[in-house]
Amino acid sequence: MTQALVFQLQSLLGPAHVLVGGDLAAYEVDWRKRSHGKALAVVRPGSTDEVAAVVRACVAAGTSIVPQGGNTGLVVGGTPDASGTQVVLSLQRMQAVRELDAANMTVLVEAGCVLQTLQEHARQAGFLFPLSLAAEGSCTIGGNLATNAGGTQVLRYGNARDLCLGVEVVTPQGEIWNGLSGLRKDNTGYDLRDLFIGSEGTLGIITAATLKLYPLPAATLTAWAAVPGMDAAVQLLGMARARLGAGLTGFEVMGQFALGLVAKHYPQMRVPFVHDSPWCVLLENADHESEAHARGQFEALLEAAVEAGCVTDAVVAENIAQARQLWHVRESIPLAQAEEGLNIKHDISLPISRIPAYCAETDARLAREIPGIRLVNFGHLGDGNLHYNVQAPEGGDPAAFLREQEARVNELVYEQVRRFDGSISAEHGVGSLKVDGLPHYKSPVAIDMMKAIKRGLDPRNLMNPGRVVRA
Amino acid sequence: MTQALVFQLQSLLGPAHVLVGGDLAAYEVDWRKRSHGKALAVVRPGSTDEVAAVVRACVAAGTSIVPQGGNTGLVVGGTPDASGTQVVLSLQRMQAVRELDAANMTVLVEAGCVLQTLQEHARQAGFLFPLSLAAEGSCTIGGNLATNAGGTQVLRYGNARDLCLGVEVVTPQGEIWNGLSGLRKDNTGYDLRDLFIGSEGTLGIITAATLKLYPLPAATLTAWAAVPGMDAAVQLLGMARARLGAGLTGFEVMGQFALGLVAKHYPQMRVPFVHDSPWCVLLENADHESEAHARGQFEALLEAAVEAGCVTDAVVAENIAQARQLWHVRESIPLAQAEEGLNIKHDISLPISRIPAYCAETDARLAREIPGIRLVNFGHLGDGNLHYNVQAPEGGDPAAFLREQEARVNELVYEQVRRFDGSISAEHGVGSLKVDGLPHYKSPVAIDMMKAIKRGLDPRNLMNPGRVVRA
Structure with missing residues (x-):
């Protein structure tokens, strides 16, 4: 057979x-x-x-x-x-950019198109396709949509879901649904598009999509601010949103220990304020007017934040090279962490207002239960998304630590996430890794509805079975 | 029983x-x-x-x-x-604003809360809740979500769907799903939230929602531009998006006949350029810096547009009173149309790039098939959403016209919508009015999936039966 x-x-x-x-x-x-x-x-x-x-x-x-x-x-x-x-x-052979519609500000692309290829295609036509994440050189648009990918520009432009106007899907019956809408408004029935986005291939196969494009900003500036605590970082976020509006395109928070690992393992990198501040924030401001205007706005924000006490020191990158260096520090945290040894990764999200309390309480609980544990905490604060990672105590055997403590650490971190109304998977999805853990942290009513939808659309359970939800 | x-x-x-x-x-x-x-x-x-x-x-x-x-x-x-x-x-008794979370920029509100009440509640806390539409004094948040309402700020802030982070739902089994997430990222399974949004009460009852808030802009300016044709309006939209970025919060197009009805039935209103231009555009620019900055940006845009030939004349409102007057002209079109007599209304959307050709072709077909027919064409061009309405020929009996021609006009308009890859319901939904027509204009694969979802979640077909999709 x-x-x-x-x-x-x-x-x-x-x-x-x-x-x-x-x-x-x-x-x-x-x-x-x-x-x-x-x-x-x-x-x-x-x-x-x-x-x-x-x-x-x-x-x-x-x-x-x-x-x-x-x-x-x-x-x-x-x-x-x-x-x-x-x-x-x-889907890797289906990589065509079928059509770019400048007046509609959309691009129709096949699922196998690599994200970076699409970014470049858009840029050459004078547009921004804002989805941006570490794997952009090899991940594909179909995968980005199937997992509702996030990344560094979500604060302004949303997740992959928010960038998609329509999808083409092959159903579990082998039929083709042409839902490749280039429409910004369409209220003719259930939102099938968003059901397929994030369903990780369990309801059908996304073969193409119509995606939103944005105008290229005239200038993009990056700043780095030392903040005295996570609560100050949250306060700075509020000020930045009020003053920069949609110009605020990035807001990343990084703990001192995480930045210290970068400084330790990549001594050639300059990590601003790493010795003086418990937290640093990287801010990005995209401006549709000019660099001078963006700089003025940025400096006024940071001055006001210093006055308000939520920033102790700050620097705005003078040029693109400096801006890239600052982003490079942020992006080097996972690599520096790997240099330091095996660790336990989390991709959690929380209501932004509750993040300071979450961190204070969870840090303390972990320190109490596992003496010497080290927290590599950083993430997209503007989206409430933390990569709240856990490193073994200094000098110990990281492999043994993982073997003995991973389940316990996960349980503690996720239990805290539940208490603070958060999510145990902010941007990475469920897959098979979290499918059996999910029912502990998600409403049984929601799980039952997911099962009903899965049975309704894929009654024979042949589409990526065992992922997202057990049929 | x-x-x-x-x-x-x-x-x-x-x-x-x-x-x-x-x-x-x-x-x-x-x-x-x-x-x-x-x-x-x-x-x-x-x-x-x-x-x-x-x-x-x-x-x-x-x-x-x-x-x-x-x-x-x-x-x-x-x-x-x-x-x-x-x-x-x-749901009218459930109207509480349960909680406003300033640091998370969200508000948790019950379904029966009137939209305007929520707008005011947000404003008093220093925030903008941007959903805005004609019925805001009496429509409710639950209804806004159930129909995925649109309105005048969609260009910048999206439909009701885009403003919602989470919902609380009573299922067709009478269970309560607390999906009141205040999270901006949560990839833990199928997107149930967006399935309920726009499902018009056929899958369950939305009882509360967590909604996004935005910073109040420092200044909001309104401009009125005469444009020589729909293609010029589309060109102006592209320029406005590139120059104002997310500052562009409104872009409404109005045909000369529609504006002429306002001037005719409300002679006390000043309708700029109504005699000189086949189309006018109302633009709104919300600025997070200052009124002076917004005005400079707006004037530079309009000068460039005049130079490019897509604007023949333009005026920026000098103050809030003038801005309100301009909006009042736009909002008076449906009333002026009613004064003129019975008419046939459409709520269509199209890819923005195809709107000029759609209008040229459909106008011509209607004029050919129904001599003397008058088109009241206006809408949210920034969203590709036209209220492409049809008035009886002058001097005839409007009631007889509706009786004899409504079905034929609808068929012609919607057939054209299908040819141009548009939607027959941009922002109003399906209800029972369009439930039986929908299968003519929507993919049978999509209709089948909608039925499977309806059967899966409401197997006894007791939730608002006969709406959206026949079970």
């Missing part, structure tokens, strides 16, 4: 696009190498019609399908299980 | 909140008086628990429920049918 399916897939796509032998690790192992799966076959359709044909063949054979984009996900959502019975459907 | 249900509802809510006699027209007749329904009872629960209890009682009795907010909808979605067997569930 499975061999017959492989033959059928080969006749549909051509043998070159049905991979069954050789090293398939690039498709079978997830990005962080937490899961080593085994696929029945990896298929690489070149068109929406081919995707639909593959789905129909798999459904007829009762074979489940794992859609895959750039395979850069962090929650094991896009690689097969170890059974050797699943078909991995890679 | 039905009498037993009424007794049970009375014991649950108290007899004062179960209306069964007297004049119930305010609940049974829709806003535009197109449908005169008859309810078994009108219930007015005062809390989420009471809503849930009502739903459980109705479900046990097999009685269907019609949720209702301010009853200002335009598509007959919130009033009962004529059978006398449905229970109208009014």
Whole structure:
């Protein structure tokens, strides 16, 4: 039966696009190498019609399908299980930018298009496509939408969901839904678009999307501010939103220990205020007028913040090179953390107003329960999103620490998240990594509705089964 | 059986909140008086628990429920049918603003809160709640969300959907889902929030919501520009977005005939450029810096637009009174149209780039097929949303015109919408008015998915049946 399916897939796509032998690790192992799966076959359709044909063949054979984009996900959502019975459907050959509509400020792009390729395509046409994240050189638009990716510009432009006007989807029945709307208003029924966005391939396969473009700003400036505490950082955020309005495009908070790791492991990098301040904030201001105007606005904000006591010192980058250096410090935190040794990562979100109390309380509880524990706390404060990471005590064996403490640390951190009305997955998704933990932290009514939707749209449970929600 | 249900509802809510006699027209007749329904009872629960209890009682009795907010909808979605067997569930008693969280920039409000009340509550706390539409003095937040309301600020702030972070819902099983997230990022499963938003009470009842707040702008200016054609209006929109960025909060287009009706029926109103220009545009610029800055930006934009040939004349309001007058002209178009006589209204959206061709072609087809027909075309061009309305030929009998031509006009207008990849309901929803027409203009794959979701969440079809999609 499975061999017959492989033959059928080969006749549909051509043998070159049905991979069954050789090293398939690039498709079978997830990005962080937490899961080593085994696929029945990896298929690489070149068109929406081919995707639909593959789905129909798999459904007829009762074979489940794992859609895959750039395979850069962090929650094991896009690689097969170890059974050797699943078909991995890679969208990588579908990478065309089908159309850029300047007057409508939209771009129609296929799912396999790499995010950075789209950013550049937009820029060449004089527009900004604002989604931006660490994996942008290899992640794909389809994966970005399937996981509702976040990144560094969410504060101003929203998540992937907010940047999408319409999707084309192959359903679990192998039908094609052309929902490629370029409309900003369309109230004709249930919001299917947003249901597919963030569903991680469990309800159907996104094959193309119509995305929003924005005007390129005239100037983008970056500032770095030392703040005396997390509560001061929250106060600064409020001031920045009021004074810069939508010009505020980035607001990243970084704890002293996290920045200290950057200074320690990359001594050639200059980390402003790292010795003097418990927290630093990186701010970005995108201006539609001029650099001079942006600078004036930025300096006035920071002066007012110093006066209000929520900033102790600050610097505005003089030029693009300096701005890049500041961002580079921020982006080097995860690497510096890796240099320091194994650690436990979290991707949590909280109401912004509750973040100071969350951190104070959770820091204290962790310190009490696991003496010597070190917190690498940083994140997108403007979105309420913290990467609240935990490093083993200094000098200990990090591997043993992870083995012995990971479950306990996760439980404590997530229990606190629940108490503070937060989310245990802000921007990374559920995948298989969090699918069984999720019911502990999410309303059973919501889980039941998710199951009803999954059963309604994919009654045979063949689309990426075991991810997001157990059918 | 039905009498037993009424007794049970009375014991649950108290007899004062179960209306069964007297004049119930305010609940049974829709806003535009197109449908005169008859309810078994009108219930007015005062809390989420009471809503849930009502739903459980109705479900046990097999009685269907019609949720209702301010009853200002335009598509007959919130009033009962004529059978006398449905229970109208009014949210009007649930109007509390439960909590305003300044640091998180959110407000938690009950479904029955009137939009204007919320706007004022936000303003008093120093924030903007940007949803704004004609019915704001009586429509409710629950209704705004159930219909994904639009209005005049969508260009900058989005529809009701974009302003909502979380909802509390009573499900068709009478369970309460607390999805009142104050989070800007939460990727833990399917997007149930956006599924309920815009579902017009057919999947459950929204009882409360957490909504986004924005900083109050320092100054808001209004300009009025004469443009030589719809293509020039689209060009001006592009220039305004590039130069004002997110400062551009309004962009309304108005045809000469529409403005001429205002000048004719309200001669005391000054309508700029009405005699000289085929189209006018109203622009709004909200500035986070100062009025002087906004004025400089606005004037520079308009000068550049004159130079580029897409504006022939323009004026910036000198003060708030003048700005209000300009908006008042725009808002008086529907009233002036009513003064002129019965007419056929449409609420369509199109890709902005295709609007000039749509209008040219559809205007010509209508003129050819129905000689003397008059087009009252105006709308939110920044959102691609036109109120492409049709007035009877001058001197004829408008009632006879409607009787004889309404179906033909609708068919022609909507057929053109389909050809141009538009939507037949941009911001008003489906209700019962468009439920049977929708399948002609929407993908059958999408309709099937909507039905599957409806059956999955409301298997007994008791929530606002016959609206949005036939189960």
